Amino acid sequence: xxxxxxxxxxxxxxxxxxxxxxxxxxxxxxxxxxxxxxxxxxxxxxxxxxxxxxxxxxxxxxxxxxxxxxxxxxxxxxxxxxxxxxxxxxxxxxxxxxxxxxxxxxxxxxxxxxxxxxxxxxxxxxxxxxxxxxxxxxxxxxxxxxxxxxxxxxxxxxxxxxxxxxxxxxxxxxxxxxxxxxxxxxxxxxxxxxxxxxxxxxxxxxxxxxxxxxxxxxxxxxxxxxxxxxxxxxxxxxxxxxxxxxxxxxxxxxxxxxxxxxxxxxxxxxxxxxxxxxxxxxxxxxxxxxxxxxxxxxxxxxxxxxxxxxxxxxxxxxxxxx
Numbered sequence: 001x002x003x004x005x006x007x008x009x010x011x012x013x014x015x016x017x018x019x020x021x022x023x024x025x026x027x028x029x030x031x032x033x034x035x036x037x038x039x040x041x042x043x044x045x046x047x048x049x050x051x052x053x054x055x056x057x058x059x060x061x062x063x064x065x066x067x068x069x070x071x072x073x074x075x076x077x078x079x080x081x082x083x084x085x086x087x088x089x090x091x092x093x094x095x096x097x098x099x100x101x102x103x104x105x106x107x108x109x110x111x112x113x114x115x116x117x118x119x120x121x122x123x124x125x126x127x128x129x130x131x132x133x134x135x136x137x138x139x140x141x142x143x144x145x146x147x148x149x150x151x152x153x154x155x156x157x158x159x160x161x162x163x164x165x166x167x168x169x170x171x172x173x174x175x176x177x178x179x180x181x182x183x184x185x186x187x188x189x190x191x192x193x194x195x196x197x198x199x200x201x202x203x204x205x206x207x208x209x210x211x212x213x214x215x216x217x218x219x220x221x222x223x224x225x226x227x228x229x230x231x232x233x234x235x236x237x238x239x240x241x242x243x244x245x246x247x248x249x250x251x252x253x254x255x256x257x258x259x260x261x262x263x264x265x266x267x268x269x270x271x272x273x274x275x276x277x278x279x280x281x282x283x284x285x286x287x288x289x290x291x292x293x294x295x296x297x298x299x300x301x302x303x304x305x306x307x308x309x310x311x312x313x314x315x316x317x318x319x320x321x322x
Contacts, residue, residue: 011064026135026227026283033222035194039099041070041091044123051120052099054091057084059300060153060318061126062309064091065117067135067159069224071098076133079298084305086319092117092126094140096232098223107177107235110136110243114144118151130313132156132305135269136236136300139244145254146247154257154312155282158305159295161269164245169238176234185195208265209293209300243301251281257315258285259308263293263301286311 013225042056049175051275054072061097072091080089091248093100095108095116103107103116117140121129121183123293133141145155169177176182176189198221203211223229258284262275271289288308290301 002178003021010040011254013129016285019174022191024318028189029222032222032225033226036223036295037073037220037223040076042094043099044120045105046116046119046123049095049103049116051101051102051116052093053124054080055088057087057236058085060147060313061121061129062089062129062302063117063121063126063129063152063312064092065131065133065137065140066091066094066097067133067137069097069229070094071220071223073219073223075298077215077258077299078212079295079302079305082302082310086310087130088126090121090129092120094137094236097229102232103226107232107239109236109239110143111147112246113140114147118144125242127151128153130154130156130309130316130318132158132309133160134158135160135295136161136240139240142251143243143247143252143254144257146250149253149255152256153255153318154259154316156259156261156305156309156312157278158261158274158298158308159263159266159269160260160274160278161240161244162251162274162281164241164244164250165270165273169241171235173237176230177238182231182234186227187236188217189230190225190227190295193225195225198222198224198282205230205268205294206265206300207211207294208294211294211296212299215299248281251278252269252283253284254285257312261286261290261297261301262285262287263290265292266295268295279322 044051066074075091080091083089096102131141138157148220176184260275262271279285295302
């Protein structure tokens with residue numbers, strides 16, 4: 001073997017060893033996260049996929065769908081428990097996040113996610129629930145209303161992307177969704193990014209408000225940093241704009257009572273681009289503008305969100321008016 005061949009073989013061996021070390025660190029990080037933040041509810045099987053569902057309370061059925069990079073813990077910190085006195089609350093992990101299986105290696109569309117989650121709700125006995133979605137989860141809730149109109153009674157969209165927006169995909173998602181760069185970068189992120197970095201990003205999403213007491217510790221940042229979750233989230237985010245562009249012309253077909261809530265200070269999903277036109281596109285939709293509120297109204301303006309849920313249920317005939 002020539003010297004050049006030996007050097008090449010040594011370099012490849014070193015690279016393989018380094019990559020194996022990265023994967024080992026990534027697996028260890030994931031194991032710590034899952035040990036610290038195990039499933040909160042039950043795993044049900046839908047079309048061969050496990051869906052994680054947290055069910056609590058009695059009353060009309062209400063499904064809560066979390067946003068990008070999230071999991072059930074976003075909703076179970078305080079909102080689900082508060083509503084359990086009035087509703088049978090079903091909190092679902094979206095595909096590839098939390099403890100729900102991925103359903104499409106190319107990135108599950110909002111329509112595919114709506115189908116899976118509606119089937120999960122039905123398997124839990126909720127044939128026509130009120131459906132609330134926050135942020136990306138709001139887009140899934142809209143897809144549920146557009147494509148599966150007979151399987152919900154009312155819709156609550158909270159800070160939901162709903163209409164095409166200017167600009168391209170952020171660099172982070174361009175890398176993590178890339179067919180080559182993503183599988184290389186994501187294990188590095190899982191191996192070396194600390195949970196504290198995710199926790200700081202969560203705090204930034206709440207701006208100009210702060211996360212409520214105990215939220216960061218409850219959320220489980222390490223679950224977001226798992227390799228499969230990072231990849232699923234990136235692919236979903238990469239496809240969202242095109243999916244919304246295709247869907248937004250169909251909002252006029254939504255016939256269920258619809259409540260829309262959006263903060264005026266939301267810089268993540270803009271009120272004027274999304275919820276204001278959405279309120280005109282869905283017949284009879286009611287828009288509540290939350291003055292000075294950022295992207296997390298279901299925590300920092302929870303009274304208003306609970307009132308919106310109640311109105312939606314009342315308009316659907318599921319509970320008496322106050």
